[in-house]
Amino acid sequence: MLDLVRERGAACGSVMAAVFALVPDPRGPRGVRHSLASILALVTMALAGKNDTMAEIISWIAGAGPEELAAAGARLLPDGTR
Numbered sequence: 001m002l003d004l005v006r007e008r009g010a011a012c013g014s015v016m017a018a019v020f021a022l023v024p025d026p027r028g029p030r031g032v033r034h035s036l037a038s039i040l041a042l043v044t045m046a047l048a049g050k051n052d053t054m055a056e057i058i059s060w061i062a063g064a065g066p067e068e069l070a071a072a073g074a075r076l077l078p079d080g081t082r
Helices: 002-008 010-020 036-048 054-062 066-071
Strands: none
Touching: 010 036, 036 054, 036 066
């Protein structure tokens, strides 16, 4: 999956984001920084990369590059980073 993200850029992530956007978000709007769709997409990408434990998933997401973050639909900050 990571190769597809690198190969096809945001198109792959936009499909994932569209699918995950259908999942209802039970969180209240106060304090929400990241969309549920982008979180689910990043977790799916981490799992596809053979990261099985929560620590591995968190570590993978923390080290994800701009391509992966953009493909997952991570929000763009005012300084242009994700």
